[in-house]
Amino acid sequence: MSSSVPARLSSVLADVFGAAPEAITLETAVGKLEGWDSFGHLQAVLALESEFGVQFDPAKIPELTSVAKLKAYLEGKGVAWE
Amino acid sequence: MSAAAPIRFGDEELALFSAASQDRNPLHLDEAHARRSPFGARVVFGALGALAALARLAERPGQTLASLTVEFPSPMQLGVDYAVELQESPERAQLKLHDGKRLLLRATALFRAGSPRALGAAPAFASVAREAAALAVADLQPGRSVELAWTPEWAALAALEARFQLAPRGLGPLELATLCAASYVVGMQLPGVRALFSRAVIRMEAPPDGVNASPREAGELATPFRLAARVTGFDPRFDLLSTKATLADAEGAPLVAVDLQAFVRQEIVHADAGALAALLPPGAALAGKLALVVGASRGLGASLAQALAQQGATVLATFRSSRAEAERLVAALPEGAGRVLLEQGDAADPAFCAQLRARCQAEGGLDLLVLNACPPLLPLWLEPGSLARLQEHVSQSVALCAAPMSALLELCAARAGRCVVVSSSAMRAPLPEWPHYLAAKGALEALAAVAALEFPAVAFLVLRPPRLLTDLTNTPLGRQAAIPPARVAAATVRALLAPAAPGAVALLEEIP
Numbered sequence: 001m002s003s004s005v006p007a008r009l010s011s012v013l014a015d016v017f018g019a020a021p022e023a024i025t026l027e028t029a030v031g032k033l034e035g036w037d038s039f040g041h042l043q044a045v046l047a048l049e050s051e052f053g054v055q056f057d058p059a060k061i062p063e064l065t066s067v068a069k070l071k072a073y074l075e076g077k078g079v080a081w082e
Numbered sequence: 083m084s085a086a087a088p089i090r091f092g093d094e095e096l097a098l099f100s101a102a103s104q105d106r107n108p109l110h111l112d113e114a115h116a117r118r119s120p121f122g123a124r125v126v127f128g129a130l131g132a133l134a135a136l137a138r139l140a141e142r143p144g145q146t147l148a149s150l151t152v153e154f155p156s157p158m159q160l161g162v163d164y165a166v167e168l169q170e171s172p173e174r175a176q177l178k179l180h181d182g183k184r185l186l187l188r189a190t191a192l193f194r195a196g197s198p199r200a201l202g203a204a205p206a207f208a209s210v211a212r213e214a215a216a217l218a219v220a221d222l223q224p225g226r227s228v229e230l231a232w233t234p235e236w237a238a239l240a241a242l243e244a245r246f247q248l249a250p251r252g253l254g255p256l257e258l259a260t261l262c263a264a265s266y267v268v269g270m271q272l273p274g275v276r277a278l279f280s281r282a283v284i285r286m287e288a289p290p291d292g293v294n295a296s297p298r299e300a301g302e303l304a305t306p307f308r309l310a311a312r313v314t315g316f317d318p319r320f321d322l323l324s325t326k327a328t329l330a331d332a333e334g335a336p337l338v339a340v341d342l343q344a345f346v347r348q349e350i351v352h353a354d355a356g357a358l359a360a361l362l363p364p365g366a367a368l369a370g371k372l373a374l375v376v377g378a379s380r381g382l383g384a385s386l387a388q389a390l391a392q393q394g395a396t397v398l399a400t401f402r403s404s405r406a407e408a409e410r411l412v413a414a415l416p417e418g419a420g421r422v423l424l425e426q427g428d429a430a431d432p433a434f435c436a437q438l439r440a441r442c443q444a445e446g447g448l449d450l451l452v453l454n455a456c457p458p459l460l461p462l463w464l465e466p467g468s469l470a471r472l473q474e475h476v477s478q479s480v481a482l483c484a485a486p487m488s489a490l491l492e493l494c495a496a497r498a499g500r501c502v503v504v505s506s507s508a509m510r511a512p513l514p515e516w517p518h519y520l521a522a523k524g525a526l527e528a529l530a531a532v533a534a535l536e537f538p539a540v541a542f543l544v545l546r547p548p549r550l551l552t553d554l555t556n557t558p559l560g561r562q563a564a565i566p567p568a569r570v571a572a573a574t575v576r577a578l579l580a581p582a583a584p585g586a587v588a589l590l591e592e593i594p
Contacts, residue, residue, distance in 0.1 A: 018176065018188060031514065035185050038559045039155035039280070042320060058319040062562055 122458020198254020215274030369394030377455025479522030
């Protein structure tokens, strides 16, 4: 893994999916983590929107199928990791 | 972590929960209504699923529920065995219901020291409207609220308690009533009939200390409850409704606060005549022809029936249960269109197909056979627990195609007619969780290939439409990238108007 998942991101996703934060890696993806199905995906988007104060484009949401893609999308929305 | 015997829901539990909660949302109770939902069949009340899972907790003497968060990622069906998974610690329990790999329900319960509150000596009953509100998206703006006197139906609640034995697990009548009230608010009020309940966060207020809080004995519940609910948000991207509800006692003392989340199913317009006419100008190219569309009341079948009629064909339109939609299809026919004649029945039943054959013969013969009917469809993984459902789906799908083929292709051949078999774009680009659907569509395509050999006078067309905006896909995520059925219907009828080689199977995949 070239870089790690920012703590704020892994903490939100761990919370949504009821997983341990350590279980969230950049490779974690839809269908590979219990609860990350289409419903979980939407709950994750809503939780990330609320955590980071951004709005996801609904047309893009189905494409953001991994932690790496979510991270890149949030960065594109101006989210900076500490 | 502990596992336990599977949970299976039946009519009896649904009826009991419906009576207790006064939630009569037809998605749970009315098979014909549920057939037109994305789930294709009745689903279990989410709150009932939560109660059944909570009933599997170890007993918690000296504790009572402090809060409960419950989510419903996938619908629970009747008559299926679901695995329950529990993780318990002194003040916390996590509960999950699984259908194999599929997560159906997830809950986290927190407990505190204390005991569940008791009912007053003679709890009052408040009867409420029996019909679910039918609020549409436009009605669901923040601030919209309802306030009413509400109670569970106490005898049914007691029967639920007897079934689930929740009191030793820290859930008394108030906690049960709260899950009932949450279900009632979502299923009957905000938004009512169009609800897909997705999430509830329940916080129990600590009971008043001492004797001053109420003239009643400390901790006893004064009924009927005051139930208030208010829309706090609506996200139009996902048709997601957020509501805050509170339950107070008869004197107004707060008992419970609940945050509710529900998706709101949109209204599907079946067979939009205007949209179709814009894609395919009405004409008389099929005047004098008889078409039979199997599964014509809703979705693609309705659009196909309409498109054929708009080209002048007489259409025999079969449907199994959606009479209102089928009648709307007839009513919406523009002037100058061919007749649409409705036939209600099960196309998998050879007797019904024989009846259709006689009807076609009475009309002078059959030119076009369109095989569109399919059984209800929910995703499932290819795993041991889903085998029976997979086989059932394939068997029903095959029967819905093979029975009309076997009864009617002969007539079609006599008129050098055409036969359309509705498959799916998923045949080219398979998806996980649809093994039954793809196995069935593969079988239908195979039937078309063999039928083309056995009835060489008939020209076959296999449709592989992309995801369509129909009742089946009418969920917030299902709707994404779904196209209106009218587009496929227009493309299909265009293909049918062009010449075709008898005995060949053409494939229609590209939908303009």
